[in-house]
Amino acid sequence: MNIVHIIPKPIRKMLKPLFLAKQYLKFYNAYKRFKDIESQISHKEKIKVAFFATFASVWKYEYLYRLLEKHPRFDPIIIICPVINFGYDNMIITMNECYKRFSIGYNCIKSYDTETQKYLDVRNEINPDIIFFTSPYKDLVDSRYYIDQFLDKLTCYVSYGFNESNLYGMFYNLEIHNLVWKLYAETKYHLHYSQKYAYNKGINARLSGYPGIDIFLDKTYKYKDIWKIKDRNIKRIIWAPHHTFNPSEELHYSCFLELQELMLQLAKKYKNKIQIAFKPHPLLKVKLEKYWGKEKTDQYYKEWESLPNGIYINGDYIDLFLSSDAIIHESGSFIAEYLYTLKPAMHTTKSDEVYNEFNDFGKACLDVYYHGRTAKDIEDFIVNVIKGYDPLQQKRLEFYKKNLTPPNNKFASENILNDLINSLL
Numbered sequence: 517m518n519i520v521h522i523i524p525k526p527i528r529k530m531l532k533p534l535f536l537a538k539q540y541l542k543f544y545n546a547y548k549r550f551k552d553i554e555s556q557i558s559h560k561e562k563i564k565v566a567f568f569a570t571f572a573s574v575w576k577y578e579y580l581y582r583l584l585e586k587h588p589r590f591d592p593i594i595i596i597c598p599v600i601n602f603g604y605d606n607m608i609i610t611m612n613e614c615y616k617r618f619s620i621g622y623n624c625i626k627s628y629d630t631e632t633q634k635y636l637d638v639r640n641e642i643n644p645d646i647i648f649f650t651s652p653y654k655d656l657v658d659s660r661y662y663i664d665q666f667l668d669k670l671t672c673y674v675s676y677g678f679n680e681s682n683l684y685g686m687f688y689n690l691e692i693h694n695l696v697w698k699l700y701a702e703t704k705y706h707l708h709y710s711q712k713y714a715y716n717k718g719i720n721a722r723l724s725g726y727p728g729i730d731i732f733l734d735k736t737y738k739y740k741d742i743w744k745i746k747d748r749n750i751k752r753i754i755w756a757p758h759h760t761f762n763p764s765e766e767l768h769y770s771c772f773l774e775l776q777e778l779m780l781q782l783a784k785k786y787k788n789k790i791q792i793a794f795k796p797h798p799l800l801k802v803k804l805e806k807y808w809g810k811e812k813t814d815q816y817y818k819e820w821e822s823l824p825n826g827i828y829i830n831g832d833y834i835d836l837f838l839s840s841d842a843i844i845h846e847s848g849s850f851i852a853e854y855l856y857t858l859k860p861a862m863h864t865t866k867s868d869e870v871y872n873e874f875n876d877f878g879k880a881c882l883d884v885y886y887h888g889r890t891a892k893d894i895e896d897f898i899v900n901v902i903k904g905y906d907p908l909q910q911k912r913l914e915f916y917k918k919n920l921t922p923p924n925n926k927f928a929s930e931n932i933l934n935d936l937i938n939s940l941l
Contacts, residue, residue: 677849725922
């Protein structure tokens with residue numbers, strides 16, 4: 517039993533301010549130590565920057581990596597860290613998928629050698645000066661690559677998703693949020709959440725914008741057409757289900773079990789007018805294999821691949837978003853990210869109570885969404901996309917201009933680079 521629960525509740529309530537003060541002091545003292553580390557690193561000819569990557573689909577540092585690569589004082593490297601909480605086989609598959617993403621055109625290394633079964637000693641073999649984390653969760657990656665092993669380094673974190681949920685402790689007050697040197701916030705909403713909910717009161721938080729969407733703002737970027745049917749008269753709709761279909765989970769976003777047959781039926785019904793990209797959360801397949809079994813799960817995924825007007829997409833989704841005409845989803849980060857395309861978006865839910873699980877930012881995003889609570893809602897949305905009918909278009913544009921553009925009229929990655937330069941050079 518946790519000893520905290522032995523203490524009577526009234527006394528626990530009295531002790532809470534003392535506990536919070538102690539936590540704040542702990543993290544504030546950690547933050548003060550960074551000044552000495554900054555001074556040591558600033559004199560180096562080359563500053564080595566390591567990115568601890570996990571899933572290929574949550575890589576948000578593309579533009580920042582390229583900016584650092586071009587800068588004469590920085591030397592970036594990507595280290596693929598093992599995702600361990602779904603077993604050894606999944607760890608290897610995930611690592612190989614991630615490595616494939618970065619094996620060409622990047623300075624990249626795996627942290628685990630399958631032949632020798634040895635882990636990379638980052639401190640001795642790479643010895644980075646700055647580390648960017650891609651996940652905040654202590655139990656997701658091997659403990660060798662968690663922040664508590666690198667307290668003498670300058671550490672940074674950008675959220676792996678554009679946070680929209682009301683799980684403030686999970687997204688703003690984990691150990692990593694309080695220990696990193698720099699915590700880069702997506703919007704003013706998110707900066708406020710750090711200042712309100714973190715033990716360290718957001719002393720390390722900086723408003724940068726979200727680097728994961730820089731590519732959407734880059735007018736020079738030419739997307740790859742990854743759709744089966746190239747005829748642009750055939751509308752391109754993304755269906756992106758979430759993985760949280762288990763009632764025991766903290767979030768209840770997923771409608772996958774309720775919609776999995778309907779979406780196939782609609783793809784077939786409108787086969788001459790639309791094509792659908794099945795873009796599930798990367799964790800959905802792992803959970804379905806436990807719930808459905810591997811055979812049924814594989815069969816379902818293959819059915820999407822075999823449709824003449826359907827595709828299954830795993831991994832990067834930038835080209836998918838930019839080349840699409842609309843999205844139907846229940847995902848988290850996509851709620852904000854897809855709005856950067858300024859295209860029609862529908863959010864699906866099986867209960868209005870789910871909307872209580874979003875923070876103010878998430879709710880504000882959803883105010884410019886269409887909502888799918890029934891099969892008819894979803895089919896009507898598809899028909900409207902086919903017709904080009906989009907009454908929320910202007911409202912989305914106004915929301916985008918007011919809430920989603922990064923500060924300083926720059927890409928978020930440029931803001932982060934400038935912050936690094938101002939702190940160190």
